[in-house]
Amino acid sequence: MLAQLPTLRAFAVSLCGNFDRADDLVQETLLKAWQNLDKFEEGTNLRAWLFTILRNGYFSELRKRRREVEDVDGKMTASLSVPPAQQGHLDMQDFRKALNTLPADQREALVLVGAVGMSYEEAAGVAQCAVGTIKSRVNRARTKLTEILGVTDADIFGQDAATAAIVKGEG
Amino acid sequence: MNEDDELPAGDAKPKATPEDAAALPAQLGKKLRSLFADVESQPVPDRLRELLEALAAKEKKAE
Numbered sequence: 157m158l159a160q161l162p163t164l165r166a167f168a169v170s171l172c173g174n175f176d177r178a179d180d181l182v183q184e185t186l187l188k189a190w191q192n193l194d195k196f197e198e199g200t201n202l203r204a205w206l207f208t209i210l211r212n213g214y215f216s217e218l219r220k221r222r223r224e225v226e227d228v229d230g231k232m233t234a235s236l237s238v239p240p241a242q243q244g245h246l247d248m249q250d251f252r253k254a255l256n257t258l259p260a261d262q263r264e265a266l267v268l269v270g271a272v273g274m275s276y277e278e279a280a281g282v283a284q285c286a287v288g289t290i291k292s293r294v295n296r297a298r299t300k301l302t303e304i305l306g307v308t309d310a311d312i313f314g315q316d317a318a319t320a321a322i323v324k325g326e327g
Numbered sequence: 328m329n330e331d332d333e334l335p336a337g338d339a340k341p342k343a344t345p346e347d348a349a350a351l352p353a354q355l356g357k358k359l360r361s362l363f364a365d366v367e368s369q370p371v372p373d374r375l376r377e378l379l380e381a382l383a384a385k386e387k388k389a390e
Contacts, residue, residue: 158379165375166366179372186375190382251358270356271363298352 157189157206163272164206170267171214173256181217185210204274207282211264218260254304258297265293266301 164185168178188209189196196205255263261283268279269290280290 158376161371161375161379162367162369165369165371166363169366170363179375182375183378186378186382248358248362252362255359255362266359267363270359298355301355302351 157186157202160203160206163203164210167207167267167272168210168214170255170271171211171260171264181210181214184213188213201278204278204282207268207272208284211282212284215260250305251301254301257304258300262293262297262300265290266297269294 161182165178165182168181168185169175172178172181185206189206192209196202255266258266264283265279268274268282269276272279274282276287276290276294280287283290
């Protein structure tokens with residue numbers, strides 16, 4: 157279990173959006189996992205099992221608190237709509253903020269597939285939903301991120317508009 | 328490039344081509360993995376390691 161801790165913690169941070177809550181969540185997960193070790197079948201996917209316990213804990217807490225930040229009124233989206241082109245690069249800080257504005261289920265799907273590297277099938281197992289649902293959530297998350305970040309090709313590749321035009325041979 | 332050709336204004340955004348649009352998921356994925364790896368590479372807080380050690384010690388005692 158010790159070997160899984162860094163990845164488990166990173167997943168918790170991606171869900172919670174802050175380190176303190178994430179560490180509390182990981183602590184609760186380890187306790188639950190230890191108490192239910194008899195239910196874990198040795199030789200099967202320990203990582204997926206731990207991830208499932210963690211995400212169930214997170215969503216259970218979320219339902220209780222009913223304080224998910226989904227940016228319903230669009231304020232966060234509006235604050236991030238300044239094109240990164242003006243800075244010349246896709247800012248990591250803005251990317252992190254944008255990720256945190258995604259609905260939790262989309263953020264979870266995107267992180268499991270895009271960051272942890274799980275297959276759609278494995279991610280669906282962790283999220284306890286159909287494979288099609290995971291694919292849909294990942295696509296919606298990517299689309300939403302693109303919208304929020306106002307990303308263009310120049311932004312992505314760190315070029316200003318004039319350079320991008322020259323590179324493309326435009327004009 | 329001809330003399331008559333105008334360079335776009337400094338803050339004008341170039342139009343994304345279909346190829347650029349296809350590259351977007353890969354670039355977003357790269358940023359996402361970088362963000363994730365950054366947290367993964369941090370040292371695990373003592374309280375989490377100590378918890379696992381305490382649980383393992385407790386189980387050993389029970390045996």
